[in-house]
Structures are given as C-alpha cells and as structure tokens.
Amino acid sequence: MSSTNATISSPVMPVHDPKGGLLIALNATLKRDMMLMLRRRGEVLNPLVFFALVITLFPIGISPDPELLAVIAPGLLWVAALLAALLSLDSLFRSDYEDGSLEQLLLAPQPLAALGLAKVAVHWLLTGLPLALMAPLLGIMLALPTGSYAVLALSLALGTASLSLIGAIGAALTVGLARGGVLLSLLVLPLYIPVLIFGAGAVQAAIMGDGVTAHLAILGALLAVALMLAPWAIAASLRISING
Amino acid sequence: MSLCLQARQLACERDDRWLFEGLDLDIQSGEIVRIEGPNGSGKTTLLKILSGQLSDYHGELYWNGSLMHEVREHFLANLLYLGHAPGVKAGLSPLENLAWYQALSGEQGTETQREDALSRVGLRGFEDVPAGQLSAGQQRRIALARLTLTPRALWVLDEPFTAIDRHGVAALEAQLVAHASAGGCVLVTTHHELTASPVLRRVQLG
Numbered sequence: 001m002s003s004t005n006a007t008i009s010s011p012v013m014p015v016h017d018p019k020g021g022l023l024i025a026l027n028a029t030l031k032r033d034m035m036l037m038l039r040r041r042g043e044v045l046n047p048l049v050f051f052a053l054v055i056t057l058f059p060i061g062i063s064p065d066p067e068l069l070a071v072i073a074p075g076l077l078w079v080a081a082l083l084a085a086l087l088s089l090d091s092l093f094r095s096d097y098e099d100g101s102l103e104q105l106l107l108a109p110q111p112l113a114a115l116g117l118a119k120v121a122v123h124w125l126l127t128g129l130p131l132a133l134m135a136p137l138l139g140i141m142l143a144l145p146t147g148s149y150a151v152l153a154l155s156l157a158l159g160t161a162s163l164s165l166i167g168a169i170g171a172a173l174t175v176g177l178a179r180g181g182v183l184l185s186l187l188v189l190p191l192y193i194p195v196l197i198f199g200a201g202a203v204q205a206a207i208m209g210d211g212v213t214a215h216l217a218i219l220g221a222l223l224a225v226a227l228m229l230a231p232w233a234i235a236a237s238l239r240i241s242i243n244g
Numbered sequence: 245m246s247l248c249l250q251a252r253q254l255a256c257e258r259d260d261r262w263l264f265e266g267l268d269l270d271i272q273s274g275e276i277v278r279i280e281g282p283n284g285s286g287k288t289t290l291l292k293i294l295s296g297q298l299s300d301y302h303g304e305l306y307w308n309g310s311l312m313h314e315v316r317e318h319f320l321a322n323l324l325y326l327g328h329a330p331g332v333k334a335g336l337s338p339l340e341n342l343a344w345y346q347a348l349s350g351e352q353g354t355e356t357q358r359e360d361a362l363s364r365v366g367l368r369g370f371e372d373v374p375a376g377q378l379s380a381g382q383q384r385r386i387a388l389a390r391l392t393l394t395p396r397a398l399w400v401l402d403e404p405f406t407a408i409d410r411h412g413v414a415a416l417e418a419q420l421v422a423h424a425s426a427g428g429c430v431l432v433t434t435h436h437e438l439t440a441s442p443v444l445r446r447v448q449l450g
Contacts, residue, residue, distance in 0.1 A: 013273060013397045013427035015247050015308065018321040021350020028347030036335045100329025106297065108348040109321040243298055 018109045025110045026118050033122035036095075043091060044126050047084040051131055054080040055138040066143035073142035074203035077152060078159075078196055080138075081131045085160050086192075088127045089167040090184055092119065093175040093238070102175070106242055113231035116238065120168045120230070128160025148206035151216075158219040159199040165223075165230035166191045172237035195222055247273045247308070247322070247397045247429055249294065254303035256289055263289055264449055267303070273397075276420055276430045277445045278438060285450025287433040288328065288402055294431060295325045295400045321349070324396040326404055330387035334376030338362055338386045341375060342393055349394045361393040362386075366412065381407040391419060397428045405436045 037044055058076055059069060096102040105115055135156050136149040144152065170188040174180030202215035254267040263286030271277050279287045292298045294305070296312055296319060305312035307319045332341050339358050346353035362371055365385040375383055384407050391399065399420075405413050417438060420430050438444055 013247060013429075015318075015322050015397050018317045019350035021347075021352075024347050024350055024352055028344050032333070032336065032340070032344045035340065036333060039335045095333075098329070099333060100327055100331035101333060103297070103327050103329070104325070104331040104345070104348070107295065107320055107323065107325050109317055109350065110348060243300065 022110055022114060025108065026114060029115055029118040030122060033119055034126070037122060037126050043088070044130075047088045047127050048130055048134055050087055051080050051084040051134065052138060054083070055141060059141065069142045070145055070207075073139060073144040074148070074152070074200045074207065076142060077135050077139060077144070078156070078200040078203070081135060081156055081160065082163060082192055082196055084131055085127055085163045086167060086185060086188065088123070089164075089171045089188070090174075090181045092123055092168055092171040094171075097175045097241070102238065103242060106238060112235040112238065116168065116172070116234040117231045120164050120234070123168070124161050124164040128164055129157060131160055132156035144203075145207050148203050151206035151212050152203050155199045155202040155212075155216060155219060158216065158223055159195045162195050162219070162223045162226045163192060165226040165234075166195075169230055169233045169237055172234045172241060174241075175238070176241040195219070198222070247427075248306075249398065249429075250306040251294065252304045252306070254290075254293065254301060254305075256286060256293060256298075256301045258286070258289065267447075269294075269447065271398075271429055271431060273427045273429055274424050275445055276424045276432065276438070277447060279431065279433045279447050279449060281449030287449060290449065291325075291400055291402050291431060291433060292327075295323055296320070297325075322397045323400065324390060324394065324398070325400045325402075326387050326390070327402050328406075330384050332375045332383045332386045335374060337372045337374055338367055338378075338389070339371045341386055342389060345390050346394060351394075353393070357393060358389075361389040364392055365389045366415075379407075381409060381412070384408060385412065388416065391423075399423060399428065399430045399432075401430065401432045401434075403433055403435075405434050 055076065062068065062072075093102060096105065106112060108115065132153050135152050139149055139152055167184075167188050170184045173187065174184045177183065198215050198218045202212050202219065205212045205215055249269075249271040251267060251269040254269070255265040256263045267290075279290055281287050289298065293301050296305070296316060307315050312319055336344075339355070339362070342358045342361060343353065346358065359371060362368065365388050367382060367385055367389070370378060370382065375386060378386075384404075388404065404416060408416065413436060420432065420438075424430055
C-alpha cells in the first residue's frame with residue numbers, strides 16, 4: 001500500500017549484516033557487571049556476612065564441643081554457603097529488569113545465552129569464589145580437622161559455580177514477579193541437592209582420609225553439565241519473563 | 245538492499261479483549277510512522293511485537309521479505325528500540341552506559357565517539373557523573389545518544405519525548421526527520437504533536 005511512497009530518488013539507508021563481535025560484547029558485559037557490583041559493595045558483602053553469622057550461631061546454639069562440631073562442620077559449612085549464594089541470586093537480573101537494560105540485552109544482536117553466561121560468571125566471581133575462600137576461616141571456628149581446608153575451598157569453588165548457573169535459571173524465571181524470592185528458593189533448592197551431597201561428601205572424605213578425587217570429579221561433571229545446559233535455559237527463561 | 249518491515253493480519257489479544265485485529269502494515273525506507281491511540285489501546289504492545297519482543301500474537305511479520313523469526317539476527321542488527329524504561333544503569337556514568345551499548349552491537353568504539361554523542365544530546369560536562377544523580381530527562385537523553393552512536397536503519401521509539409524539555413523535543417524531532425530523509429525509518433508512539441515531519445504516516449489504534 002505504500003510502495004508509492006518509496007520513490008526512486010529517495011536515498012536508502014544501508015541495511016547491514018550482523019557484525020559479530022561477540023567477544024567484545026561479552027567482555028563489556030563482564031566489565032559492566034563487575035563495575036556495578038563493586039560500586040554496590042553492600043551487595044557483595046551481604047552473602048559473606050550472612051555466611052559468617054550463620055556459622056557463628058552453630059557453636060553457640062549446639063555446643064562448643066570441638067569433637068561434636070568437627071563431625072557436623074562439613075555439612076554446616078556447605079549448607080550455609082549454599083544459602084548465602086541463594087540469598088544473592090534474587091538480584092541477579094532484577095535491577096536490569098527494572099531499568100530496562102534486560103529488554104535491551106534481549107534485543108542485542110548477540111546470542112542471549114552467552115550474555116547470560118557472562119552475568120552468571122560475574123555472580124560467581126563476586127559471590128561463590130569469595131564464599132569458597134572464606135570457608136576455611138570459618139572452618140577453624142567449627143574445629144574442622146586439619147587437612148580438609150583445601151578440599152573445602154576447592155569443593156565450594158567448583159560447587160558454587162554450579163549453584164550460580166542453576167540458580168540463574170530460577171532468577172531468570174522469577175525476575176518479572178514482585179516477590180520472587182520465596183518462589184526462587186522453592187524452584188532452585190531441590191536442584192541444589194546433588195551439588196550439596198557431593199560437595200559436603202568431598203570434605204567428609206578428606207576428614208576420613210579417603211580419596212577426594214571421586215567427589216571432586218563428580219562436582220566437576222555437574223559443573224560441566226550445568227555449563228552446557230544452563231545458558232540455554234537462562235536465555236529461554238529470560239524470554240518467558242520478558243514476554244509475560 | 246532496502247529496508248522493509250511488513251506485518252500481515254496482525255492481531256493481539258489481552259485479557260479477552262482484542263487490542264487490534266487484521267492489521268496490515270508496510271513500513272519502508274524514508275518513513276516516519278506514528279502509532280496513535282488512547283491510553284491502553286495497545287501502542288506499546290504493537291511496538292514490542294514489531295520489534296520482535298513478543299511472541300503471543302497472531303499474523304506474520306516480514307523483514308525484507310523473509311519471515312522475521314528466520315532472519316532475527318539480521319533484523320536485530322538493524323534495530324534500535326527505546327522502550328518506556330530508558331535502559332540506563334544508575335550506577336554507571338553516561339560514558340560507561342554508552343560503552344556497553346556500543347559493545348553489545350559488536351563494536352569497540354572510542355571514547356571520542358561517545359563524548360560526541362553525549363554532547364549532541366546536551367550532556368557535555370555530565371560524562372562522568374553517575375546516571376543515578378541525573379534527572380529523568382537527562383537519563384532519557386543518555387538513551388537517545390544511542391541514536392547517533394550506534395547507527396541502525398530502523399528506529400522503534402516508545403514515547404521518546406517523555407521528560408525531555410522543549411528545546412530537546414525540537415532537536416529530537418529534527419533528528420527523526422533527518423533519519424527518515426537519509427533513508428532510515430522511524431516507528432514512534434507519542435502524545436506530542438510532530439509538527440516538523442513532512443513524511444509522517446499515522447496508524448490509528450483503538
């Protein structure tokens with residue numbers, strides 16, 4: 001109906017093909033999210049403070065007896081770290097959703113799965129990794145037997161990466177909801193169970209003096225699967241949330 | 245290759261109410277198309293459908309003759325969408341905000357380009373102030389700086405004049421006309437009267 005409008009003399013703006021540049025986009029997204037998180041220090045510190053406080057409560061609430069604490073320490077440390085990581089997940093996409101950046105992220109001529117993965121990587125670097133590095137310190141407080149500290153940190157570093165990836169799917173699904181926090185926990189916690197079993201198992205095995213490689217290998221395998229599948233699930237979930 | 249966005253028999257239902265039905269649209273190079281209608285008539289929904297953000301509609305969309313979902317990458321590489329929310333991060337400075345948008349389109353860009361784009365929307369001197377400390381109009385101007393910074397043929401602008409002062413409105417309107425006469429195309433919703441636009445086409449909803 002409007003073919004008459006486009007006269008031959010009128011200039012035509014070139015329509016160009018996608019430029020690619022995925023690496024540039026990934027790099028910029030990593031840098032941007034890092035910068036934003038580091039400017040809101042409170043949000044980075046919250047999970048760490050939560051982790052420390054919860055662990056402090058156990059000797060007070062149960063018993064300061066080192067032998068008793070040493071038995072439950074691996075499980076406690078893992079559960080507390082898992083909850084601390086979960087606590088920080090709700091805000092992963094929320095501010096982007098509220099200020100319209102998420103809409104723009106979805107419209108970028110780049111694969112959404114890769115951009116989502118960059119955001120998750122920042123989350124892990126500023127939540128999971130610090131939790132893993134802090135855990136041995138809190139282990140001292142729970143009289144964790146020596147020799148298991150390195151395994152604790154390593155298992156948490158591997159495990160929290162899976163937790164961030166799995167949790168990001170839940171965060172993407174609930175980003176459009178006003179109070180998504182509780183629903184997020186309900187969605188994500190059941191999926192955290194395998195990671196918790198093998199993570200705490202690795203520390204337990206280190207205390208017993210058994211080989212830890214099997215446990216760590218399974219944690220690595222879980223991470224590999226999460227890395228393979230989660231980015232697509234995150235992308236699909238974000239699309240659903242935005243379309244709703 | 246020229247630019248052409250077509251909609252065929254577009255229909256969208258919200259809460260058991262048809263926002264629009266059987267809508268045929270041809271949008272080509274050099275056009276400014278203004279979507280009109282009262283509040284709640286589906287202007288934003290139509291813009292979101294036409295920019296490929298929604299999937300719960302009936303009908304077909306074509307980009308340069310191919311089905312939109314088959315050439316989505318190509319379509320997105322030529323689309324600039326500005327929605328209700330400006331998409332500006334309060335914790336980042338205008339320069340940092342623009343750097344991310346430039347990188348998303350796959351270009352590294354330079355600081356000078358971004359400074360130029362900012363000064364063109366009247367934000368010279370505010371380059372390094374966190375966007376959260378700027379006014380609503382200034383934040384929208386950051387978003388509008390993307391129009392010059394990342395050149396795209398198709399602009400889809402949802403209420404771009406919101407919170408912009410009178411001088412800024414005139415400049416933006418001139419920019420829309422210039423874009424259309426350079427062969428680009430603009431899809432816009434606004435309650436503001438576009439006076440300076442000779443090539444304006446209207447689509448009435450509701």
